Amino acid sequence: MSQKQTGDLAGAAAVLKAAFGAHSANPIAEQVLFQWADCELRLSQFDAAEQHFADVAKRWPQGTWADDALYFAGEAALQRANRAANAETRAAAIQAAESYTKQFATTQPNSGLKLYNDLLRGRVLLARGTDADATASVDLFKGVVTAAQRPQTQLQARYHLARAQQRLKQHAPVIETLGPVIEQVRKEGAASEFIDALVMFASSAHAVQKYPEAVAAAADYIRLVPKGEQVDQAYASKALAEANLKQFDAAKQSLAQLKAALPNSPLIVRTALQLAEVAYSQKQFDASLEWYAAVVATGPQSPHFVAALSGQAWSQFEKKQYKPAAEGFGRLVKEFPQHALAAEAAFKWGESFQLDNQLDAAAKAFGDAFEAYSPGRYGYLAGLEAARTLRRSNKVAEADAAYEKLLVKFPKPENLDKLFDEWALLNYEAGRFPRADEIFKRLIAETPASDLVDNARFSLAESDLLSSVNPDDGSVNAAKLDAAKAAFQKLEQDPKSDAEVQELSLWRLMQLAEQQKQWDELSKIATTHRTRFAAGEHKLDAAFYLALSHLQRQQSDPALELLKPLAAAKADPVMKEKDWFPRVFVLLAEIQWQKKSYAEVLATVTDFRAWDAKNRFLYQAEEVLGRAYKSQGKFDEARAVFKQAIDDPNGARTETAAKAQLMIAETYFIQKNFKAALENYLKVDIIYDFPEWQAPALFQAGACDEELGDWAQVVRDYDSLITKFPKSEWAEKAKPRLEAAKLKAKK
Incomplete structure (x- = not known):
């Protein structure tokens, strides 16, 4: 025993072994075997210690050392589990430890070690590694915190309770639980048995974004035990908290100190990657690039290489460095095509080319990504962008084929109606009206509840309208014209049509009524428009067409009231866009001639010439001016103006x-x-x-x-x-x- 007290555990174990062998039948044998087991436990010879402690409990179940023996047998088994070389051995050791704690609870209900056994039971549950076991351990540890009278026991319970809470990602409770423990550690310093609580506290404080507290706890650990078992984790937590505080220089220094202290620590590369991700999340792309590059430099053998390569390319992308970003994304796809990040990288590869205005390369990259990663989110997105990029390149036929291929592989994507609309408009804007009509018809048939159906019907009606006139001879296909008109009438009256489509339909109906010289109908439609869409996009069109309908029915006064404000707005840029606006001058001059206001006719035509001397409708106004001169007997002036109207190329x-x-x-x-x-x-x-x-x-x-x-x-x-x-x-x-x-x- 004296050897044990002086620290000569191996010598003591040898003596106790011999003594037990010689006196195993002696009453003192219980104590000798127990002390021998204790020496082995302290020497980390956990297999032998467990066996001998178990023998004490088995041979002397009512003995003085029975409760201690069961407790320490469980402790030895748990330590054996923590050092097991494989999962099977570990599981067996945990099961053994659990059996000792249960045996203790059954056979030693009044032992003074009961709370310690509860602590051990909780630690065994934690060792199992499941959330359910961790949750069960929380109840045990809390029970000890409440029941323990000794402060040290309470602190032990808090320490292990915090471990369980951290396992369950209950980081705020961890901080609360460890409060008294951290206070004690800071009093006791490096000698505290709970020194590792500083690292645990730093980790949870970081998780709940209490970054200053995380930095302080990690710094305390590094200061107190610079060569402690968890110093690498302390440096890592400190660096990450500093980065989250945007103290990037301090974070770099902490990482450098980790490298210097433990150059082979696996946490170096992992922490560099985490620091890069923190910097990226804060849009500090210079810092993120530096850290991602450091991880990439470790080579493809690193388990963090692909994530770092992706992050490096993303950082370059965010800095609008599209060429190196494309290289990075492309490398990831080529070298790691099956990696979980490959599909995203393939899409970003195309997007990098796209934003660098390398449209052909972008279309190819998107197309390759579509083929390689469909079905899948990025496969779909790549297929869509392939079509859009070809559209930007004015490769209409190829873009059309890309949209069609996309819908073969993804027949029912989200927002199918919008995709149909986009595809149809590609063809519509390129003048490929029959193809656009096919797609609009699919939109109506496959997404009948879409709020774009009315737009599709409107486009189909416009196609009927445009194709109703033969471009070669100007003849009109009455059936198509009637179909277009009926469609526009239905759309403008349908409550399911949105306001824009209703207004556009009325606008088309006004044009049709003029074309067919249906002046009463034109008046009715224009009035309807002015009532329902007084502030609409085509309010000026409605005013013009209503004026025209009045004039054609010899209602010159109301026509004049409508035309005057339109003519007065000739400086408005909007009027330049209205194909009918030049006719305002013509109609106004006509009314003025009818009213024999010949000077006003001259003023109107003069205004027209000043507004646009080469306008294609000017010859019509000059014809009216000629009549004004004729009515005044100014025949030479009249003939000169009539001649201008005849010679105008627009009037020929x-x-x-x-x-x-x-x-x-x-x-x-x-x-x-x-x-x-x-x-x-x-x-x-x-x-x-x-x-x-x-x-x-x-x-x-x-x-x-x-x-x-x-x-x-x-x-x-x-x-x-x-x-x-x-x-x-x-x-x-x-x-x-x-x-x-x-x-x-x-x-």
Whole structure:
């Protein structure tokens, strides 16, 4: 025993072994075997210690040392488990330790070691490693904290309770539980049996973002036991807490100190990766790049290499360093195609090329990622971006094929309706209307409840409208036109249509009504629009079309009230975008001419010229001005303006040009210059193909020949009129004059 007391445990064990062998039947044998086992326990010879403690309890179950023996047998078994070389041995040792604690609880209910056995039972449960066992251990440890009278026992219970809570990620309770323990550690210093509690506290404080407290606890551990078993974890916790406080220089120093203290610690690389992730989360990309690069430099054999390679590329991506980012993501995909991060990296590879404006490379990378990682989130995203990148490159046919391929592999993705809409618009904007129609029809059929269905129906109606006119000869397909009109009518009345589609449908219906010269209907539609969409995008269109409907029905005053504010807004850039706006000047001039406000006609046409001297509708306004001059007897001015209208390339051979030509002839006729009048009347019939103006021109040609006394020609004039335009009012007027001319021609 004296050898044991002086620390010569091996010598003491040898003596006690010999003594037990010689006196195993002696009453003192119980104590000798126990002390021998205790020496072995202290010498970390846990197998022998466990066996001998168990023998004490078995041979002397009612002996003085029975409770101590059972308790320490459990302790030895647990220590054996903690040092086991494999899972099977560990599990067996834990089971043995548990059996000793249960035997103790059954056979030694009144022992003074009961609370210690409860602590041991809790530690055994913790060693099992499941959350359920950790939860059960919490109750045991809390019971000891409450029941223990000795402060040291309470501190032991708190220490192990905190271990259990930390295992369960209950970090806030850990901090509360360890409060008295940390206080005691700081009093006792390096000699405290709970010195490791500082590291545990630092870890949980970091987890609940109490970074200053984490730094302080870890620093205390490093200061007190610079070569302690957990100094690497202390440096790691300190560095991570400092990084979270944005104290990056301090974090670098802590990591450097860890490397210096334990250059082979596996925590060095792991901590560098964690520091990089903290810096990245705080958008400190220079710092994250430095740490990620350090991990990448350790080589592919590191278990943290791929994560660091990914993080390095992400940091470069965030710094808009797209070329090196593409290289990093590409390397990950090529070298680790099956890694969990590969699919994401494949997508980011394409995105890096895309943002670097390397669209061909981006389309290829996205396409490869789509093929390699479908089905899967990044496979889908890559397929979608492949289509979009091809669209940006104006490769419409390839983009269309990419959208189609995407929906073959992912037939029912989230937001399918929006994908259909995007795909259809690709073709619509490229003028591939039949293809766009196919896709819009799929949208309607496959996502009938979508709020984009009305937009799709509107686009299909527009297709019918546009295709209703033959571009070669201008002929109209009445069936398609009627179908478009019916669709627009349904859309504008359907409560399921959104406001934009309803308004656009009314806008199209106004255009159709004008095209079909349905002036009453145009008035009704325009009024409906102004009522329902007073502040809508097409409110100005509605005002114009309503004015037009008034004018066509000889309601000049309400038309004038609508047209004046439109004309006054000629400086508004919005008006430049309205294809009908130039006609405002024409209609305003027409009303002013009807009201014989000739000076206002001149002012309106002058404003029009100043607004756009090359406008394609200017010739129509000049024709009105010509009539204003004619009405005032200013024939030279009238003819000059009529000539401008005829010579304008926009007006060549139009109905307005035919009318202007007739008006030139009229001025000569009024001035009794019948020869010049005749020449210009005949131009109307010969050059133009507008019966409304050809018929009166031929009639007036006959009148000129009457004045010139050429009755044979008069007969030919009136006969030509009646033959060419038999149903016109001018043919009826010509018939009696033809008979009179025939009589005079015979004389």
